[in-house]
Amino acid sequence: MNCALVTGASRGIGRAVARRLSDEGWAVAINYHVRRDAAESLLSELRAKGRRAMIVQADVADGSAVKEMFARVEQELGPVETLVNNAGIAGQMLFQDITDAQWNRYFAVNLGGARRCIQAALPHMIHVKRGCIVNISSIWGLRGASCEAAYACTKAGLIALTRSLALELAPSGIRVNCVAPGVINTDMVQVLGEETLSCLAQQTPLGRLGTAEDVAAAVAFYAREEASFVTGQVLCADGGFIV
Numbered sequence: 279m280n281c282a283l284v285t286g287a288s289r290g291i292g293r294a295v296a297r298r299l300s301d302e303g304w305a306v307a308i309n310y311h312v313r314r315d316a317a318e319s320l321l322s323e324l325r326a327k328g329r330r331a332m333i334v335q336a337d338v339a340d341g342s343a344v345k346e347m348f349a350r351v352e353q354e355l356g357p358v359e360t361l362v363n364n365a366g367i368a369g370q371m372l373f374q375d376i377t378d379a380q381w382n383r384y385f386a387v388n389l390g391g392a393r394r395c396i397q398a399a400l401p402h403m404i405h406v407k408r409g410c411i412v413n414i415s416s417i418w419g420l421r422g423a424s425c426e427a428a429y430a431c432t433k434a435g436l437i438a439l440t441r442s443l444a445l446e447l448a449p450s451g452i453r454v455n456c457v458a459p460g461v462i463n464t465d466m467v468q469v470l471g472e473e474t475l476s477c478l479a480q481q482t483p484l485g486r487l488g489t490a491e492d493v494a495a496a497v498a499f500y501a502r503e504e505a506s507f508v509t510g511q512v513l514c515a516d517g518g519f520i521v
Contacts, residue, residue, distance in 0.1 A: 281355040282501065283307040283348075285338055285395060286365030288316035290464035291414060294490035295362055296320060296331075298498045304360065305330035307351040311337050311365070330355060338365045338391030339383070348398040357402040360410040360501045363392035363436070368466055370425045381428050388432035392439060400452075407451040412500050413440050414493070415458045417516045433458075437512055444510030453509040457496045460516025463487040483518030 282299045286292040288310035297320065300306045306324065308331060310317040317333040324331040332354050336347040351358060366388045371380070392413055403409030418426055419433025440456040447454060461467060461478045467487075468475075479487050496515045499505055514520065 280359045281305045281307060281351065281357060282360035282362065283309060283351055283358045283395070283399075284362040284364055285309040285391065286311070287362075288313040288320065290466060291459065291462060291490045291493045292362070292364040293320055294494040295364060295497045297324070298491070298494035299360070299362075299501060300324050300327075300329045300331060302498055302501070304501070305355045307331070307347075307355055307358070308333045309338070309347065309365065310335055337387075338394060339386035341394050344391075344394040344398050348395075352402075357406075358399045359403070359406075359408065360412070361395055361399045362412045362414065362497055363395055364414040365391050366414070366432075368426070368429045371428075372425060373427045376428055384428040384432050385435075388429070389435045389439070392436060396443070400447075403447075403452050404450045409447075409450075409452040410501050411443070411447075411452065411454045412497050413437075413454070413456045414497075415440070415456050415512065417458050417460050417514060417520050420458055420512070420514070421520050440512065441510050448509060453500070453505070455500045455505075455509060456512045457493055457500075458512050458514045458516065459488060459493045460514065460519040461487050462490060462493060462515075464490055481519065482516070483521065486517065488515060488517055 282304040284296040287296040287308040296306045321333050334347050336343040413436045415436040416433040418430040423430045444454040
């Protein structure tokens with residue numbers, strides 16, 4: 279049974295991705311930063327179904343923590359063959375109010391975290407000449423977002439990283455793809471308030487907000503053998519929001 283590591287998997291999109299990959303036969307490593315309780319509840323759910331899974335704490339902005347995480351996962355579940363870079367932070371603020379510390383933290387987690395995890399996963403992937411990397415970006419990384427400049431910049435960076443690494447790693451049989459979710463009904467967007475969310479649903483051609491499971495289905499496609507000829511792609515799971 280091959281191993282998949284999903285960062286930021288205790289809640290929201292990451293939780294749905296970990297559950298979906300487990301359903302499709304992957305041994306799943308559930309990374310979390312703070313919410314151990316949520317990670318443990320997902321672990322219990324998966325193990326109750328007879329699935330192989332583990333939880334592993336790490337702040338993806340911390341290089342030493344990432345290295346230790348990969349070592350623990352390999353020891354318990356085997357080397358990571360599918361990596362889903364989902365961990366991220368978001369928030370709204372005026373551009374002129376962003377501090378250096380805030381800007382640097384966004385990049386350290388959203389973009390730097392993906393870099394650290396990919397670098398940790400690559401030695402094994404290159405050795406066996408296979409691997410699947412899926413980066414979770416955002417439609418705001420494609421079109422920009424008012425009052426979310428730092429977030430949008432990091433998500434645009436993930437798209438550039440995806441396309442660049444797809445070219446660089448293709449000779450090693452490693453596929454790198456990206457999912458760009460639209461407005462997904464998770465805790466992260468609930469802070470916007472019911473009125474704003476209703477307006478966003480109305481702006482979405484399919485007439486509703488997305489679910490974490492919608493995004494998980496896109497990730498699962500990339501991880502399947504049927505997608506073995508797909509790399510360097512950005513799949514928008516956005517209900518047509520930016521068509």
